Amino acid sequence: MRSYKEFKKQALKDRVIKNAYEELGPEFEIVSLLIRKRIQKGISQAELAERIGTKQSAISRFESGDYNPTIDFLHKIANGLDSKLKVSVGAK
Numbered sequence: 001m002r003s004y005k006e007f008k009k010q011a012l013k014d015r016v017i018k019n020a021y022e023e024l025g026p027e028f029e030i031v032s033l034l035i036r037k038r039i040q041k042g043i044s045q046a047e048l049a050e051r052i053g054t055k056q057s058a059i060s061r062f063e064s065g066d067y068n069p070t071i072d073f074l075h076k077i078a079n080g081l082d083s084k085l086k087v088s089v090g091a092k
Contacts, residue, residue, distance in 0.1 A: 030074065046059075
């Protein structure tokens with residue numbers, strides 16, 4: 001059985017897969033950062049949802065990547081984590 005790293009390395013040799021993976025990079029990065037922040041603070045999905053006035057299922061959908069969040073939603077999540085949302089654009 002191959003490890004995830006081996007599978008990823010092989011899959012990314014395909015140009016189509018690599019391009020799709022790179023396009024989703026920023027999305028995965030945002031989700032990962034906010035999940036790590038929530039876990040670091042010891043906050044459950046349900047507690048975060050209550051803090052921002054939404055349902056736990058909305059947080060779950062966001063964290064699983066099944067939801068395309070608005071900037072407003074990301075801002076609410078950051079606030080709910082006692083954090084500040086910052087956006088930047090850099091060179092390729």
